[in-house]
Amino acid sequence: MVSISLQNACLDYPLYGAYDFSLKRRLIGHLIREPGEMRVIRAIDNVSLEAVSGARIGLAGPNGSGKSTLLRLIAGVFPASSGKVAISGNIVPLLGLNAGANLDFVAADNISLLLRISGRKPTQKIIDEIWAFTELEGRMQRMPLRMFSSGMLMRVLFATATAFPADILLLDEWLSVVDENFSAKAEQRLLKLVETAAIVIIASHDQPLLRRTCNTIINLDRGRIASTTTLDAAGHSMELQEKRA
């Protein structure tokens, strides 16, 4: 059973570097009883969230409202400071495409390393399938990534990241591929990935996109849930839903 359950989850982000925490300061601070500085920021504040199979959750909100941090909290990057986080299912966080790519390695090695990182065993067949999706020439598989243009690089990384289905898919912004011809194909693949996943959470500023792909939109404001909107299947009757509620 794939599920996500957050109960009153809070995350205090320690602000290392924003204050002086050296031994010297600590000693003197105690002696002269200097008022304490702000040492943590509450990035996620009392968020409760339940999601089961079929949930398509969009996270909206201004910059710094805690969208990415909430995704990372769910992915297990950050431990919650208080509250409960229980997740069952295999999570694939696609929070950034560049993670783990090494420009000095040839493309095929990068692909197999990235697959290994996500717990898959890379075989030549899988690599070839991924390569076929990129529509790049076969011999480029043996070229180091630094020789690739940024568009080509994105193709390779996108194809690798989206090669396998996930139970829980976490997306920080819709993965965009610049290349126009490729972008339609990429969009299709991403949609299919979203379709096959049991739970999808997308953080985005793009309201129309969220309304297209999600059935619940959570608006975050300074780490708190400001409002939750449930959309029906068609996705465009948000106002109606709000009136009813």
Next chain:
Amino acid sequence: MISANEAAARPSVLHIFKVYYPDLFGGTLSVIRDICAGLKDQFNAAILVCSNAGGQKQIVVDDVKVERVHSFGDVLSLPAAPTYPWRLWRRIAEHDLLALHAPFPLADLVFAFGLGRNRPLVVHWHADIVTHAGLRRFIEPLMRRTLKRAAAIIVSDPVLVEQTPLLREFADKCHAVPFGIDVAKYDWPALKLERVNERGRLVLACGRLVPYKGFDVLVRAAVRRNFEVWIVGEGREHERLEALIAELGVQDRVRLLGSVPEVERVKLMRIADVFVMPSVTNAETFGLVQLEAMAAGRPIVNTALDTGVPHVARDGIEAITVPPGDAQRLGDAIESLINDPARRARMGQAARQRAVTTYSTTAFKEGVETVYRKVVAEQATAARVASVPAPASRPLETGLVSAIQIAAALAWSDMRHRYVRSLLGPFWMSLQMAIMVAVLGSVIGHFSNTSAGSRLPMLALSLTAWTFLNGVVLDATTALQNSASLIKDRALPPVVFLLQCSFRQALFALHNACVPLVLWLVLAPADPRTVIEALPGFALFMLCTLALSLVLGALATRFRDIKPIIESTLTLAFLSSPIIWTPEMIDRGSTVMRFNPLTHLFAIWRDPLATGHIPMASLGYVLACMAALAVASVVTLRHLRKAAFWI
């Protein structure tokens, strides 16, 4: 793959048994074949067996891929195929479900060691090991472990669960799925068979000629009777039975037909008057062959075993059941049937009726399919629960195993790419090490009066070990920051990258180790015994390095001034520890030397190599340090959850 996902992929099943067609024919094999054929639309089947026939390793039998592992023949009815467990282990990962056809201790060995734990296992319990009672004592613990690990056990008859002590322990996992028989195959029109068997006294028995089948009892039962006995099958008892037949003087009425093609066997079943299954031990669990005879409408004579045998054909209805091993009673039973054609016909009809209704192929197929599906589904759920990345709910061990795997993969990739864009290619580092050893060796040579030759190997080895320790600790201080994107964007546990440092430097050290190795071989051949004595110390050295990298790596990421401190300390440690110089060169009583943990960390493996005995004082010192480091490591591992905040 997302793209391959469209054609709903069928789960694949690996059938594990000791032998398969065309090397042998028999009941168990036909069951495996029926499962493969019956479920071919739902499951992709593959078979892994042993074979001493040589020939091709991969063959296709009835559209099923069969991989045959070479065996050197049979020992105690088991194939001697030393590579089978290895091959099985390699194959496990490729399949979604494992179907072990027991008994097969060679496969139990694999499962007993806990290999292939991530794949669901269904045990088809065909028989207990009865023939080699001595062997059984050793194998029972293995079988118990296999059954414990199995998700489901399929038996042919519920009575087996009651009668087999080993199965009783796992009764809740057992599913009784009776074998099925395709009766249509036996619907031969009553052709003019009378010509072959006009006397109405033909007794048929089928099976491999092995002791538990009890064919010797049948031969004895034929003495001083008027019926004819034809025995179909081949096996190691052939000569003994032949001799027995000659000895009892029944050659004219008892014949061993050897192997017979299946079509012919069906015909024989049709023309026989009575079918006999004289099996003598509980190794006969079901007697598929008697079911075949029932499908052919034959009356049965079977034995009162504690297995499914007397349940398949019941005494007085489809069969006459006699005590196993009793030649007199067996002969009487056969004779009474031979002399009573009406009863024969009645029993034959009842037998056919039972085969059609109780033992249909569809029921068998569906029974097996239900179990397979349930097990695959359970595993899929369990796998999801087990792979929860939330640190709070994930069991530490599975997290650690996957962390180690990823760290190893990353380290291996580092190793492979170490020579990217290098001028000298592989071993340029080793070359550097060789030069360093040569230069330092000649310089140090002037300090001491021992011969350079005897000192060089130790110098090279010490330098390699130091390079390892130095590299691991230095790498660890920056590892987490360098992998920030993987930690924050791909949610990999931070400990992966600290482990990666140790693994990577260990691989580099193996490269460098060729310098001391060559020097040792050329200059001073080492005594293998001293090497073995040095190994525990060396293992401790590695462990300390690993723990040090965890603790210092985390500290240096959390507190940024730790890294320069570590760097300068390492330089200082290199100079103040006996790495390039030996303790003999200076006063052993130096306080710095005595309290420097590195002195002891090197002494615990260097001293056994040089002098042949382990310095106990140093060992105690190192163990104490190790204990402190272990505690620190545990604390570090707990705090590493917060590492994403630090980077």
